[in-house]
C-alpha cells in the first residue's frame with residue numbers, strides 16, 4: 001500500500017488533501033467532520049479581530065466552469081473563532097488558522113490569539129480578490145507591506161507561518177519576497193480575479209458586489225502555473241489550491257512542486273465525499289504506477 005502521508009514543517013498529514021479556507025471552516029464541529037471525512041488538515045475561514053458581517057446577497061454565483069463569490073469575509077471575531085479552534089483541537093485534528101488584518105498590528109494580534117487557541121500553523125490571507133482595501137485584499141500587490149507583515153508576524157509567533165497568495169503574472173517575485181521575509185510555506189492560489197457575470201434578463205451584474213473571486217475548474221491552469229513558478233523560484237513547501245476536483249488534478253499540483261493540496265469549491269459540488277474521492281484516486285494512481293509515496297513524484301514536472 002503506497003504511503004499517502006506528507007510532512008509540512010511541524011505537521012505530519014495522513015493525506016495530502018487539505019480543506020481550503022472559507023468553505024465549512026467556521027465552526028469546530030464542521031472542521032472535525034471534514035477531518036473525519038479524510039482531510040489531512042483543515043483550514044479555518046479567515047479570522048479578524050472584530051466581528052464582520054460580509055456582503056449582502058447574492059454573494060455566490062455558479063457558472064459552467066466554476067464559481068464566483070463576493071462573500072466579503074464575514075467573521076464572528078477573534079473570541080468566538082478562538083473558541084471554535086479549541087473545540088476542533090480537542091479532537092486532535094491538524095488545524096491551520098487563516099489570519100486576516102487591516103494592518104500589521106491586527107495581523108499580529110489575530111495570529112497570537114489563534115496560536116494560543118492551539119492552531120498548528122497560521123495562514124496569512126494576503127490575497128482576497130474582492131475584499132475592501134486593507135482587509136487582506138491588496139497586501140500581496142504592495143510588496144513592501146507584504147514583506148513587513150510577514151516579518152512582524154514571524155517575530156511574534158512560534159508556529160509556522162504560511163502566506164496565502166493569489167495567482168498573478170509576477171508570482172515568483174512575491175513568492176521570493178515572502179520567503180526572504182521568513183515565511184515557512186505558501187498556499188496558492190486564492191480565488192482569482194475579480195471576475196463578473198451578467199444576468200441577460202435584467203442586464204445587471206449577478207453579484208450584489210458586481211465583482212467576485214473566481215474559483216473551481218476555471219482557475220486550475222492558472223493556479224497550477226503559479227505553483228510551478230513558486231516551486232521553481234523558492235524552496236518553500238507549497239499547498240497547491242485551485243480547481244482541484246479529482247486525484248488527477250491533485251497529482252498535477254504535486255508534480256508541479258506542491259507538497260499538499262487545498263480543496264474548496266469541489267466540496268460545494270461533491271460535499272465531503274470530495275476528500276474520499278480525491279484520496280482514493282491519488283492512492284490508485286500510486287498503486288498503478290508503482291510509486292511508494294508522493295515524494296517520488298513531487299516536482300517531476302519541474303525537471
Ligand SMILES: Cc1cc2nc3c(=O)[nH]c(=O)nc-3n(C[C@H](O)[C@H](O)[C@H](O)COP(=O)(O)O)c2cc1C
Nearest residue numbers: 020021022046189190191215216242243263264265
Ligand atoms: C465561498 C468561498 C469562500 C472563501 N473564503 C476564503 C477565506 O475566508 N479566506 C481565504 O483565504 N480564502 C477563501 N476562499 C478561497 C479558497 O480558500 C481557495 O483558495 C479558492 O477558492 C481556490 O480553490 P478552489 O478552486 O478549490 O475553491 C474562499 C473561496 C470560496 C469559493
